[in-house]
Amino acid sequence: MKYLFGFFVLLISCTDYDLKNIDESITTGEDTQAVIEAAEEGNSGEAEETDTVGDPNNEQVEEDECTESYVNFDIEEVSTLQDAVSYSVAGWSQDAVVLNFDDSALEENQTWRVSAVEILVLIxxxxFPNFMDGQEIHIQVFDSNTPIxxxxxxxxxxxxxxxHSWNEYTLPNNAWYAGTYGEFQQKGAWVRFDTRAIIPSTGMSSSEFLTGILWEPPGMVKVGYSNFNQECERNWxxxxSGWGLNSENPEFFGCSWPMMRIEVEVITVGDCE
Incomplete structure (x- = not known):
């Protein structure tokens, strides 16, 4: 989260996001090349990319189930790229956004879950020519309106x-962190996390949920951040010193969110017709 404070800031709030139906074989972002194993079972889990394909330990949708996928949130529909940020330059290790999924129309034989998260990685x-390959970046999903x-x-x-496929990006002159180092010219790639490997098909239960970024030291991988036109009351x-809601600081007039795209899928058990 980056925040903007001052007396003349226009805060544009976008809290209702339309769901857009997409084909089950997602075409946006990078195709997942490997199955990701869950490191923990139960209500919390952590997975890391592996070279194992078709691991029987990974949960798969049963043959008598069908799925339908939607774009739940796309930061590019509500804001523009402002900066390139990492833990190593900004000092925050976790940053998450509260999003909504309307589950009121689901039938008794239907569940839903976050099926994919895409983040804009910038170098x-x-x-770019000397970037050290193999550095890690993490995403998190919380089945709650609080990460606590x-x-x-x-x-x-x-x-x-x-x-990954890399495109050229030019940051604005007022990019706070990248501008400090004169790094306005960036190469960026949308990196895709297939969260179906860690979130069970039994689904999520909270219509308000969080999705965000996690850096572990040294946290050198930079992620794109939006303009300061997003709601601080939805940004943890x-x-x-632990999680905090950014709206609790009265000096924050607008927040900058990670550049993310979120997809959800609805799972129907039994007759799908």
Missing amino acids: SEAH SGPSWTMTKTIVRSE SNYG
């Missing part, structure tokens, strides 16, 4: 340049 153009309680899942990916961050 400055000057440092409720089930949660964590997934890890290592960033290897050859595994960890600045080193």
Whole structure:
């Protein structure tokens, strides 16, 4: 989370996000090349990318189940790219956003879950040739409107340049962190996390849930951040002393969210027609 404070800030709030139906074989972002094993079972889990395909320990949707996928949230529909941020330059280790899923229309034989998270990973153009492949970045999903309680899942990916398609981005002149180092020219790739490998098909239960970024020291991988037009009351961050809601600071007039895309799927058990 980056925040903006001052006397003349326009805060644009976007809390209702339309669900857009997409084909079950998702075409946005990077295709997942490997099955991700869950490191923990139960209400919380952590997974890391592996080279194992078709691992029987990974939960699969049963043959008598069918799924339908939707785009739940796309940051590019409500904001624009503002900065490139990492734990190593900004100092916060976790940053999550409260999102909504309307489950009121689900039938008794239907469940839902976050099926994929995409984040915009950025590498400055000057440092791209010498970027050290294999550095890690993590995403988190919380089945609650607070990261302090409720089930949660964590997934890890290592960033290897050859595994992604990189596009050129130019940051605005007022990019706070990247601008400090004159790193306005960036190469970016949307990195996809297939969270079906860690969130069970029995589904999630909270219509308000959180999705966000986790860095572990040294936390060098940079993620794109939006403009300061997002709601602080829906943005939780960890600045080193635990989770806190950014709206609790009266000086924060607008928050900057991680550049993320969130997909959900509805699972129907039994007759899908």
